[in-house]
Amino acid sequence: MRIGQLAQLVGVETQTIRFYEQQGLLPPPDRQDNGYRVYTEKHGEGLAFIRRCRILGLSLAEIHELQSYQDDPHQPCTAVNALLDDHISHVRSQITALQALEKQLVSLRASCNDNREVEACGVLAGISEGNMHQQ
Amino acid sequence: MRIGQLAQLVGVETQTIRFYEQQGLLPPPDRQDNGYRVYTEKHGEGLAFIRRCRILGLSLAEIHELQSYQDDPHQPCTAVNALLDDHISHVRSQITALQALEKQLVSLRASCNDNREVEACGVLAGISEGNMHQQ
DNA sequence: TAAAACTATAAAGCTACTATAAGGTCAATA
DNA sequence: TATTGACCTTATAGTAGCTTTATAGTTTTA
Ligand SMILES: [Zn+2]
Ligand SMILES: [Zn+2]
Ligand SMILES: [Zn+2]
Ligand SMILES: [Zn+2]
Numbered sequence: 001m002r003i004g005q006l007a008q009l010v011g012v013e014t015q016t017i018r019f020y021e022q023q024g025l026l027p028p029p030d031r032q033d034n035g036y037r038v039y040t041e042k043h044g045e046g047l048a049f050i051r052r053c054r055i056l057g058l059s060l061a062e063i064h065e066l067q068s069y070q071d072d073p074h075q076p077c078t079a080v081n082a083l084l085d086d087h088i089s090h091v092r093s094q095i096t097a098l099q100a101l102e103k104q105l106v107s108l109r110a111s112c113n114d115n116r117e118v119e120a121c122g123v124l125a126g127i128s129e130g131n132m133h134q135q
Numbered sequence: 136m137r138i139g140q141l142a143q144l145v146g147v148e149t150q151t152i153r154f155y156e157q158q159g160l161l162p163p164p165d166r167q168d169n170g171y172r173v174y175t176e177k178h179g180e181g182l183a184f185i186r187r188c189r190i191l192g193l194s195l196a197e198i199h200e201l202q203s204y205q206d207d208p209h210q211p212c213t214a215v216n217a218l219l220d221d222h223i224s225h226v227r228s229q230i231t232a233l234q235a236l237e238k239q240l241v242s243l244r245a246s247c248n249d250n251r252e253v254e255a256c257g258v259l260a261g262i263s264e265g266n267m268h269q270q
Numbered sequence: 271t272a273a274a275a276c277t278a279t280a281a282a283g284c285t286a287c288t289a290t291a292a293g294g295t296c297a298a299t300a
Numbered sequence: 301t302a303t304t305g306a307c308c309t310t311a312t313a314g315t316a317g318c319t320t321t322a323t324a325g326t327t328t329t330a
Contacts (some may be wrong), residue, residue, distance in 0.1 A: 009173050012141060025244055045263075048265060049262060053262060054261050055241060056239065056243070056262070066262075069256075070253065070259065073252060073254040074253070074254065075253050076251065076252060076253070077251045077259070078249050081244065081247055081248075081258060084243065085244065088237065091233055091237050091240060092237060095233045098226055098229055102223065105191060105192075105222065105223045106223060106228060108219065109216065109219050109223060112216055114216055115211070116211065116212045116238045117210065118204050118209070118211070118214070119208040119209065121216070124201065125214050128186060128187075130187055
C-alpha cells in the first residue's frame with residue numbers, strides 16, 4: 001500500500017502520515033526502489049489508533065506514552081488507566097474554566113443593548129473598567 | 136515609564152509587551168536617546184484592556200477589531216455586541232464538545248480496572264477497537 | 271570599577287498539523 | 301514519442317500567542 005491509499009483508508013492527509021513518522025509515532029515503512037513508502041496493515045492499525053487517540057483529545061506525547069506501554073504487554077495497565085484519569089481531569093478543568101468564562105461573557109453582554117454608540121457601549125465599558133473576577 | 140515598570144504594573148512580561156507592539160495591538164511608544172521605550176498612562180490602559188480581553192478568551196484578531204471600533208466612537212455599537220455574541224457561541228460550542236468528550240472518556244475508563252496486564256487493558260482495547268461515536 | 275539589573279533586536283521553540291515549492295516517477299493518452 | 305495528469309519525494313514556512321534563548325548595549329548599584 002502506498003501513502004495515498006493509506007491516507008484515504010484512514011481519512012487523513014498524506015502529510016499527516018509523514019508528520020507522524022517524523023515524530024516517531026508511526027514506524028518508518030519500507031521503501032520501493034524509487035523511494036516511495038510502502039505500508040502494511042499494521043501501519044494502518046497504528047495510524048487508526050493514533051487518530052482515535054487524537055479524537056479523544058490526547059496529545060501526541062500522551063499517545064507516545066501509550067505506545068510505549070503497548071510495547072510491554074505484560075506490565076500492569078495501571079499507568080494506562082492513570083494517563084486516562086489525568087486526561088479526564090484536564091478535560092474537566094477545561095470545562096469548568098469555560099463555564100466560568102461563559103458566565104462572565106454573558107453578564108458582560110447583558111450590560112449593553114444594540115442602540116448605543118460605541119462611546120457608550122456597555123460591553124466595552126465593562127472590559128475597560130476591569131471589574132473582572134480573575135481566575 | 137520604561138518597559139519593565141509597565142510590565143510589572145500590568146502583570147505581564149516585557150517580551151509580551153514588545154510582542155503586542157509588533158502585532159499592532161499596542162501603539163509604538165516614544166524612545167529615549169538610547170533606544171529605550173517610554174510609556175505613558177495611555178499605554179498602560181491599552182495594555183490592561185488587551186489583557187482583560189485575553190482573559191475573556193478573545194483572540195488578538197478580535198481585540199484588534201474591538202480597537203478599531205473604539206477609534207470610531209460615534210458609530211453604533213452593534214458590531215461590538217455582535218462580536219461578543221459570536222465569541223459566546225464559540226465558547227458554548229467548545230463546552231458542548233468537551234462535555235461529549237468527557238462522556239466518552241469516562242465510559243472508556245469504566246471499561247478497565249487497575250488489576251490487568253496491558254495486553255488485557257480495557258482502555259487500550261476500547262481505543263483499538265474503535266467503537267467510537269465520532270462527532 | 272565591576273558586577274547586577276535592565277534594555278535592545280533577532281531568532282527559535284512550543285502544538286499538531288497544513289500549505290507551498292520544487293522536483294522525481296509512472297501510466298495512459300494524443 | 302511527447303506530454304499530460306496523478307502520484308510520490310524532501311524541505312520550508314505558516315498557523316496562535318506567546319516564551320525562551322542568544323547576543324549585545326546601557327544603566328544602576330555596591
Ligand atoms: Zn491530556
Ligand atoms: Zn454595546
Ligand atoms: Zn472568539
Ligand atoms: Zn487498563
